[in-house]
Amino acid sequence: VDQTTVDYLRGRPFAPAGELWDAAENYWRTLVSDQDAQFDQTVTLAAAEI
Numbered sequence: 001v002d003q004t005t006v007d008y009l010r011g012r013p014f015a016p017a018g019e020l021w022d023a024a025e026n027y028w029r030t031l032v033s034d035q036d037a038q039f040d041q042t043v044t045l046a047a048a049e050i
């Protein structure tokens with residue numbers, strides 16, 4: 001997870017709060033792709049065009 005995602009989720013309805021938030025954020029930060037991960041496809045979107 002990246003900081004932008006964490007900032008977006010903080011304080012949202014249904015997001016954990018208090019100590020549960022801290023635990024969730026710590027766990028989410030462990031969810032990273034392997035260094036040698038290969039992906040089938042990379043998608044780039046131009047948000048201004050959507």
